[in-house]
Amino acid sequence: MSVVTHLECARCGKQHEPGRVYNLCSCGAPLLVRYDLRRAAETLILDRMGSREPTLWRYREVLPVTQDASVLCLGEGFTPLIHARRLGKKLGLPNLYLKDESQNPTGSFKARGLALATSMAHELGIRKLAMPSAGNAGGALAAYAAQAGLEAAIYMPEETPVANRQECALLGAKIVLVPGSIKDCGRAMREQLQGGEWFDVSTLREPYRLEGKKTMAYEVVEQLGGRIPHAMIYPTGGGTGLIGMWKAFAEMEELGWTGGLRPRMFSVQAQGCAPIVRAFAQGSERAEEWDDPQTIASGLRVPSAIGDFMMLQALRESDGAALAVSDSEMLEAVREIAETEGLLTSPEGGATLTALKKLLWDGFLAGHETIVLFLTASGYKYQEVLEMMTAPS
Ligand SMILES: Cc1ncc(COP(=O)(O)O)c(C=O)c1O
Numbered sequence: 533m534s535v536v537t538h539l540e541c542a543r544c545g546k547q548h549e550p551g552r553v554y555n556l557c558s559c560g561a562p563l564l565v566r567y568d569l570r571r572a573a574e575t576l577i578l579d580r581m582g583s584r585e586p587t588l589w590r591y592r593e594v595l596p597v598t599q600d601a602s603v604l605c606l607g608e609g610f611t612p613l614i615h616a617r618r619l620g621k622k623l624g625l626p627n628l629y630l631k632d633e634s635q636n637p638t639g640s641f642k643a644r645g646l647a648l649a650t651s652m653a654h655e656l657g658i659r660k661l662a663m664p665s666a667g668n669a670g671g672a673l674a675a676y677a678a679q680a681g682l683e684a685a686i687y688m689p690e691e692t693p694v695a696n697r698q699e700c701a702l703l704g705a706k707i708v709l710v711p712g713s714i715k716d717c718g719r720a721m722r723e724q725l726q727g728g729e730w731f732d733v734s735t736l737r738e739p740y741r742l743e744g745k746k747t748m749a750y751e752v753v754e755q756l757g758g759r760i761p762h763a764m765i766y767p768t769g770g771g772t773g774l775i776g777m778w779k780a781f782a783e784m785e786e787l788g789w790t791g792g793l794r795p796r797m798f799s800v801q802a803q804g805c806a807p808i809v810r811a812f813a814q815g816s817e818r819a820e821e822w823d824d825p826q827t828i829a830s831g832l833r834v835p836s837a838i839g840d841f842m843m844l845q846a847l848r849e850s851d852g853a854a855l856a857v858s859d860s861e862m863l864e865a866v867r868e869i870a871e872t873e874g875l876l877t878s879p880e881g882g883a884t885l886t887a888l889k890k891l892l893w894d895g896f897l898a899g900h901e902t903i904v905l906f907l908t909a910s911g912y913k914y915q916e917v918l919e920m921m922t923a924p925s
């Protein structure tokens with residue numbers, strides 16, 4: 533059972549009671565869920581996890597949902613961690629792993645966050661959920677809202693891949709297409725839904741999506757038999773995955789799972805939209821908004837993020853880095869992962885391989901290290917990209 537104690541502001545530290553509906557702290561920063569980890573450690577024992585169900589709900593003690601009846605489950609989480617033997621051999625990395633997030637419901641890791649956010653909304657009696665989405669999160673929200681019988685409204689950029697728009701429509705969500713990026717979608721949504729009964733589930737503007745995303749780190753540790761990878765490379769937009777996983781390592785340390793070891797966290801963005809890379813290079817605590825964001829990796833077309841300071845903190849605390857790759861490099865990498873490992877990933881997933889090569893080349897990472905790349909979505913959701921890649925030249 534969940535052992536939530538309170539919610540805590542990521543900036544001012546103010547504590548908030550659990551079991552209530554929240555967006556941001558009164559200071560404008562995201563809220564983080566805190567648990568009684570000493571109590572959780574009594575039952576959440578690394579070498580006794582084998583008998584639990586193969587979904588992210590196996591980590592129930594460190595998830596915020598308190599009632600069984602609130603749990604919405606479509607089989608999310610506990611995705612395969614694949615030992616990339618052929619790709620690893622090419623790169624001189626015998627310990628290279630791919631976390632295949634395409635096997636989540638709706639084909640992306642966004643299912644993790646939205647399973648938690650929608651279950652919590654269901655538990656707290658919220659009936660109408662709205663959010664801006666670059667595509668994959670919208671599909672995931674639509675799916676869980678359908679399972680719970682809740683209403684979903686999704687504001688998407690006009691350029692969102694067609695598969696994302698179709699899945700949202702078929703899953704019964706209301707879709708609003710907005711010119712511009714996800715930032716413009718957020719603005720339009722807040723203007724249109726102001727004062728109404730719609731609840732805002734934007735990235736980090738509600739506290740529970742993060743709790744779903746963090747389970748990727750729990751799974752990696754469990755699937756590596758308790759070994760902590762040296763490095764994790766993650767395609768970063770709004771940053772919930774990165775921030776969530778860094779939070780998970782702090783929790784796992786207290787649970788006695790990691791012996792105090794943590795991986796170096798590397799964030800990869802697109803050259804046409806790299807606010808975190810720029811801020812990291814400048815040594816800034818916050819990231820300035822990126823003008824005219826452009827990339828085929830729709831999930832990385834996020835010009836500014838409310839959790840920017842948390843991402844930058846995680847990268848620095850972990851002795852990691854942030855780097856940008858071009859769209860053509862991402863596509864080359866998608867092809868290489870497909871040809872060597874049999875996985876058809878999205879451009880965001882491809883970006884992690886290009887980043888890995890650059891990090892090896894620059895001497896940030898070494899051949900003996902255990903490295904995990906996060907393939908965050910299925911390539912099958914990016915029909916436009918697949919057509920471009922297979923068009924006769
Ligand atoms: C496939 C994919 N990868 C990565 C990201 C970035 O995720 P995050 O918001 O956790 O940084 C997204 C976000 O839309 C995405 O759809």
Ligand SMILES: [Zn+2]
Pocket residue numbers: 541542543544545546557558559560561
């Ligand atoms: Zn605060």
